[in-house]
Amino acid sequence: MVDRRRRSLRTALVAEALRVALAGRTRTDPTAGLDIVDLGGGTGGFAVPLAVEGHRVTVVDPSPDALASLERRASDEGVSKLVHGVQGDATDLPQIAGKATADAVLCHGVLEVVDDPVQALQAMASVLRDGGVLSLLVAQRNAVVLARALAGHLTEARTALQDPDGRWGPADPMPRRFDEAAIVAQLAEAGFMVHTVHGVRTFTDLVPAAIVDSEAGAAEALADLDRAASQHPAFRALSPQLHILATR
Incomplete structure (x- = not known):
């Protein structure tokens, strides 16, 4: 229970921002879900909840064990028909997903380990439709x-x-961490327009777990504090991760 609450605090801000970005994506049929690619999506921490909301999600990950867990998780949530796992990495993305086929691409904690970040970003851009959303989460120096x-x-x-x-x-x-100026420049080089940059886990990683788990309302107060600090330049610069929303 404690670990689950801690993980929830760490991902809540990213999930909220992503949900807003996807809600603003123009669709021919407003009732239909979006086509989403989750690069390095692992066991489906983001993919399965998105499928529960009605989106079609392709998870591209190099780990067969992670993809097996993804399949079980999707089955448990009753969304197996909406979640498709494929073994691969960033270099395989255009062949797996196809060009201009996705409304959104998620790349969370992946750019740190690829051989060439700009090349990986260009691969993501190639699978996005015009105006498609990139949700990028990177470690900050x-x-x-x-x-x-x-x-x-x-x-x-x-x-x-x-x-x-x-x-x-x-x-x-x-293998690699970024600062805000460098990652924004790399996104521009790959053809993306940055819309928002959030600091993630600014205080969540600093506040002792004992406080969050023992004091009534502490978890909610910590989430609110992180949310308030996420776009404040001074605090964003100290965040362990940056969450960037960009469009192609």
């Missing part, structure tokens, strides 16, 4: 600099600050 410094790892903090990929050293498990 500033947060790890602060986290390493507060943990007493001052040399690693400085390394992360200066490293081109925002890594704190050879043992860093994250």
Whole structure:
């Protein structure tokens, strides 16, 4: 229960912003669902709830185990006909989805690990219809600099600050982190227009779990605080993740 509540707090803001963006997508039939591609969607944390809302979701993921879990999850929710899992990665996207076939593409926590971020973004752009929505979630450099410094790892903090990929050293498990200016520039290079940038988990990762789990109303108050801070430039710059909504 505790872990589930924590995960919910971490994804709530992204889910809310995505829902609003999809609601604004123009459709020929207002009652019909959208065609959505979830790149690296894993076990369906976003895909299955979207299918429950009536959207058709193709999940492209390199892990067969994750796709098996996705299939079970979709079946449990009664949306197996709306969720399609395909093994692959960003380079396979145009062949799997087809060009100009999707109303939206989700790319959450994937751009950090691909070989070429701009090439991956161009692949996503190619499968989107005109005006299609990209929901992009990336790890941000500033947060790890602060986290390493507060943990007493001052040399690693400085390394992360200066490293081109925002890594704190050879043992860093994250291949790449971004700052806002760099990722916005890469999106523009791939042909996207950025509409909104939100900071994600600004306070959720800082507030002790004991407070959230023991105090009445703390979880809701924390969600409200993160929501209020998400577009504030000073706090957004310190967020562990950036959520960007863009259109092709």
